[in-house]
Amino acid sequence: MESNIKSATSSMTSNQKPTGLKLFFKKLVQQRILVLMSVPFLIWLFLFKYLPLWGWTTAFQKYRPNKSFSEQEWIGFDQFKFLFHDDRFIRVLRNTLAQSGINLVLGFITAITLALLLNELRGILFKRVVQTVTYMPHFLSWVVAAGIIQATLAPDGIINVLMIKLGMIEKGQELLFLGIPKDFWTILGLGTVWKDLGWNTIVYLAAMATIDPSQYEAAEMDGAGRFRRMWNVTLPGIKSVIVVLLILNIGNLMESGFEAQYLLKNGMNIDYSENIDIFVLTYGINQSNFSLAVAAGMFKSLVSIVLLFIANGIAKRAGESRLF
Amino acid sequence: MANLATGTAPKKLVRRNASLGDRIFNTLNITFLCLLMLVTLYPFLNTLALSFNRAMDSIRGGIYIWPRDFSIENYKYVFNQSTIFHATLISVLRLVIGSITTVFCSAMVAYTISRQDFVLRKFITIAFVLTAYINPGLIPNYLNIRDLGLVDSFWVYIWPGLIGVFNLILIRSFIDGLPESILESGRIDGAGDFRTFFNIVLPLCLPVLATVALFTAVYQWNSWLDVFLYNSSNINLSTLQYELQKILQNSSAASSASSAFSNPDAAANAVTPIAVRATMTIVASVPMILMYPFLQKYFVKGMTVGGVKG
């Protein structure tokens, strides 16, 4: 399959050799159907996604929504200076990257594992039940989910009770899990996995559905055991989806989510829970300073795009499927 | 076309008698999945129990998977809001129209950027992908939507989210995974791009299209921020989730108001945010959970590309 695409690519590039504007337009006319199928959506894209980007100019203004563009007061990089001005920003950035990094790794590993395990099930009914049940927590709002996490981790919650029963701690020595700063990332990561595991699995199950069963047959003929089949047939079959999603998500590392942190944070864990979005909420939106929010958004976009290109470049080097 | 989609599931393959290792694996696998289900089922059962428990009693906490003081008052309270039925209709409409348009449009663009020889391929891909990482900010976005004439209109639910980058890339990587020979064979038959797209790509991509449809449906069903920002003063365009949000917010005011007059009967039947939140979670999520098995069949069984390997 891979080789097919590659050969197609190479043949295409060789066809394109005599480059030039003329050739470009010639091809455009040749491919007018494809143009027809995509260009209207480019216009849509421009109207809905790129046009409002004039809003980025507000990052350099003391933006007052009631004033017109020409009446705005320009303040240069002040918002950025405020954003970056002390070591607190480093901490907030660290938390953002750590939280989303943990979520990314945990999320990928658990979802792919679950998809593999489900794929090994014989009973269709059981498989469907597991799928549906693991998918359900996705529909709980974070408020509900955080409430359950808080109750579970409370001194009288099930984790502490179990730890006492198992003799890991003494009664009266119950741990305040949400008060231990360093545990916050783990709690957040596990909480996110618990909530979205089934949801994240869907994509991989769909990918596995397209694997040609004769490939399993062939592997079996070769005497491949179950794990070898997973390794040699299933995983390669969904590899391109994994890689492409991984690239997309690496670009998304600056977005570590907001609600869960907001609900689970407290004074004790703030050093590990506060991320860029919460910082922007406290010092931007809540003070009606929309410019700060925009400045932070620009910074995040910039980093994201750099990360995206790096990830894509690595995939390209490694000869894997890639985004562009 | 004829040799496609034969629907042979992997389990129909001839297998040797399960070895000991296989059986151990199966047992462990099933045990593990059962444990996992326990963990993921609990929050839902807990929410269900809270929704059927008398609201004032729930304040005391300590409810796990069974109501302590059974009551259907919470549901009565939610369904007593007359606006909820029309709002559900709008939610269904946006779900159906949103999912169909998103699936169709995303697939179409995905097909064009999967064509390695398409001259605009890279440009279009990058133009789309970048939008996943840029955010113009709340107010510029609002003004843009207003200038496009979408404020106070149903179509504000459809247009801005027409094509999501994630969905687009997902579909494209599926099309990339299709054997080139099939696409080629279509072309050799003289099929144009439209026909290749409709007759070959779409049917073969059914699992991913079902996935994207599911994602979009859930997104459409759950979103209420766009209602809040663009259509909040037009009750005819309100959606279920938005109305539920309203009910939730009112309930916190109601629970404190009813206590102010120390009216024991009123207090006993008062709603509380905890109870209303649980009830609205159930009301909003049950349709999505029921919908899942219907879409599952598209990717549990799987469409297979028989007879073309090699």
Add this chain to the structure above:
Amino acid sequence: MAKKLLLTCMAAILVFTAACSKDNKNNGNTAAPSTVDGSPSTSESAPASETPKDKVTFTFFNGVANAPDANMNETTIGKILEDQTGVNFKMEHLVGDLKAKVGTMIASNNYPDVIDPDDGIAQLLDAGAFIDLTDLINKSPNVKRVYGPYLNQMKAADGKIYFIPFSSQVGDYTPDPEINQGAFWIQRRVLKEAGYPKIKTLDEYTKLIEDFVAKHKDENLTGLVSLTHDWRFFSTSNVPMHLDGYPNDGNVEVDMTTFEAKTYYTTDSTKRWLQKLNDLNSKGLFDKASFVDNFDQYIAKLSSKKVVGFFDYGWQSANARNLLKDAARQDPTQDDFVYFPMPLTWDGSKDQLLDPPGFVMNRGIGISTSAKDPERIMAYWDNLLKEENQILKSWGIKGETYEVDDKGRFYRTAEQIKKIDEPFNLKFGFRYYNWDWPQYGTNSTLTDGNAFAPGYQPEVFQMNLTDADKSILDKYGVKTYSELFAAPDNRPWYPAWGIPKPQGSPEQIWETTKDEVTKKYYPKLVLAKPAEFDKIWDQYLAAFGKLDTAGYEKWYTEQIKAAIEAAK
């Protein structure tokens, strides 16, 4: 085949969608202004003329989500007011984030006719969204009667009045017989066992708790919990202010002779309070989960009957306390677990926990620049402020929702009390007119001597007491709970937290940063080993020292002096 059909459907719908959206865009463009700017939707043929009976509907955006959206003329009160003035309001409530909503309104320069923006008021004032009301108020006798004493305070820096606050005091001050403000609460059984001692200081209070828990070892009791969750953190951090004998002025204590505003976060008082909690924690009497629990968990603990005491504001812990009260109403033996409020200070001197008559100046209702007919809106408000209409919106209709005895005193029968539940409040309109409009402040007194607010009328309050309530009040020689507390001194600036701070000002930043520093260090201080307390306290002082506290205090002192001037 099925697939073909599906695809055809898809295509058909897409075409349909495109067609519709085109139509709709056009509609949207032409229709938008007429629907959004709130022009009279029910207006009769003639253009708004002099005849006041012309029916008109204004849009009203309420930044507080306290009721379902509704047309006011669908409520009993609103219908009566519409019959009097011909004016109706269509009220929309906030659902999502207030700042975002207000931001979009400002950006599109398209406002509802009337706005109560709650916390978003600074944003709207800054944007010039409100019209000057000075002339309109001058033409409105009832508005002038009710707000006359406050007109100076209501003026913005430019001398104009842009909005009308909600809490003007009319007539004598009627205290709230219940404790809705701050108090140290304790289980009644503790007082019963100790023979109803008169407690005046925090030390006596904690001693009482300590002894009680020691005597009831096997009951698994918690001595003290404290509310710290999110924005409710002030329930823990405000305590030193109250122990110093000050009311809830927010972040400052205002000296009654020099009128200097001083923050109290680094004073001995705060140190003593935290050290007290630290001490209780080391003795196992303080619930350390106080610092991680969310609000629901806190309320659940208070209703569990296991918590002996806590400090909190009455309005905040009301749900839990009412639950216990209801239980005691049904089963008198449960009265042991009902909480009793106590006014405490460090040295037993006069407490100031009850709110003084105040005028909250950073909340209010204004008429927007988009409003077509401000005069009629003001006329409606003026009519609403007539005493008979204030009685209507507060007590309701005589014979239906209240009665008058032969001495002219208002009261409610048991049946009426029972009738007025949540659905009734909505249908009658009590809920809609309870707040959010120009009105008498809650502590006001009507000209005939009745309390303006039914809950504050002693007759209504007495009717709701159980025998056990009466008996414990009797033990302390009082008729109402608030009589336990010292009468509030006159503080014309009260509440200081209600003095508006400009958006993004150093004062706002100070408060945000202060929140973060205290939220971070208080748990460390309380949960530390007692020997380490002083060390951490020094770290805390160092962190707090980075804030421009002197500047904040200076700003507040100026504002308070200005408020005193304005009130003269």
